[in-house]
Amino acid sequence: MCMQVNVMNQSTKRKLEDINSNFTKSFIFNTIKDANPQKSDLAVANLVNNHIKTNSHIFLKEPYKKKTSKKNCAKQPLSHKERRQLGLDTLKQGEVTFKELALIHKLWCEYVTQIGFKHEDLARADLHGCFLTVTKTTCPPLLRKSGIVAMESLNTFTIVDEHDKVHVLPKRGSVFSFVVNDTVVNIFGNNFIFRPGERILKKVLKQKKINI
Numbered sequence: 001m002c003m004q005v006n007v008m009n010q011s012t013k014r015k016l017e018d019i020n021s022n023f024t025k026s027f028i029f030n031t032i033k034d035a036n037p038q039k040s041d042l043a044v045a046n047l048v049n050n051h052i053k054t055n056s057h058i059f060l061k062e063p064y065k066k067k068t069s070k071k072n073c074a075k076q077p078l079s080h081k082e083r084r085q086l087g088l089d090t091l092k093q094g095e096v097t098f099k100e101l102a103l104i105h106k107l108w109c110e111y112v113t114q115i116g117f118k119h120e121d122l123a124r125a126d127l128h129g130c131f132l133t134v135t136k137t138t139c140p141p142l143l144r145k146s147g148i149v150a151m152e153s154l155n156t157f158t159i160v161d162e163h164d165k166v167h168v169l170p171k172r173g174s175v176f177s178f179v180v181n182d183t184v185v186n187i188f189g190n191n192f193i194f195r196p197g198e199r200i201l202k203k204v205l206k207q208k209k210i211n212i
Contacts, residue, residue, distance in 0.1 A: 001199075005045055009148060016039065025052070027046055028042070028048050028051065029044055029045065029048050030048055032044045032048070040186065080179045089151070089153055089155060091150055091151050091158050091160075093164075093165065093166050094164065094193065096150050096160055096166075097160070097164050098101070098147070098148065098152050098160050098161065098163070098164050100160050100161055101129065101150055102146040102148070103146070104128070104129040105129050105130070105148050107129060107132055108128070108129030109127075109128055109180055109181075110126075111125075111126070111129075112125060112130070112180050113180060113181060117180070117183060117185060119212075122185065122187065123192075123199060124199050124200045127149050127152055127157070127192075128149050128150070128151070128152060128196070129149060129150050130148070130149045130178050131146065131147070131178055131179075132146060132147065132149055132151075132157060132169070132176045132177070133145070133146075133147070133173070133176065133177050133178065134157055134169060134174055134176060135147035135176065135177045136174065136175035137170075137173060137174040137175070138173035138174070139170065139173070139174075141168075142167070142169055145159070145161070145163060145167050145193055146159070147159030147160050147161035147162070147165075147167060150158055150166075152195075153195065154167070154195050155170060155172065155193060156168050156169060156170055156171060156196065157171065157176070159170045170189070170191055171189035171190065171192050171193050172190055172193060172207050173189065173190070174189040175187070175189065176189060177187055201212065
């Protein structure tokens with residue numbers, strides 16, 4: 001019985017084709033061409049010849065490449081430079097009215113009353129909505145300018161006055177004052193040269209007087 005099995009295996013065993021035979025070349029050529037019909041005959045023939053010479057692998061399709069996830073720009077915050085280029089840190093004339101800011105000022109008065117008038121508290125306070133007046137400054141044309149703070153940057157306060165005019169007030173070299181509950185508070189601009197969101201993280205120092 002074993003002999004019969006051996007005979008059957010020998011009779012059913014197929015003769016392996018030589019790699020250089022026309023049948024092998026034709027088979028590889030047709031297989032690649034079917035998988036990549038967009039490739040030219042010359043390109044496919046070069047792949048076949050290279051495979052036969054080097055016995056290298058042939059990929060019928062492009063090898064899988066891990067897709068690199070693109071950063072979602074919508075979730076990335078804009079840098080300060082990009083904000084300046086887009087004009088997001090500037091307020092144009094007529095963009096905001098004093099009447100609109102007056103509602104925010106009322107809320108701000110309640111807010112500053114709750115946090116108190118200590119220097120440590122005011123140094124960390126948000127001044128958007130505060131009615132500021134320039135009491136001392138190294139820039140004479142800005143003296144006595146007053147209005148509600150609509151925007152604050154690293155070096156400036158942008159206010160809107162009662163005539164809806166926008167004024168940009170430099171912090172450096174200026175003293176500002178505001179009144180809340182019949183209490184007059186003076187702040188020195190040199191001590192506020194921080195971005196609004198950064199002041200709460202800074203160490204609070206004693207206010208330095210400005211000689212003007």
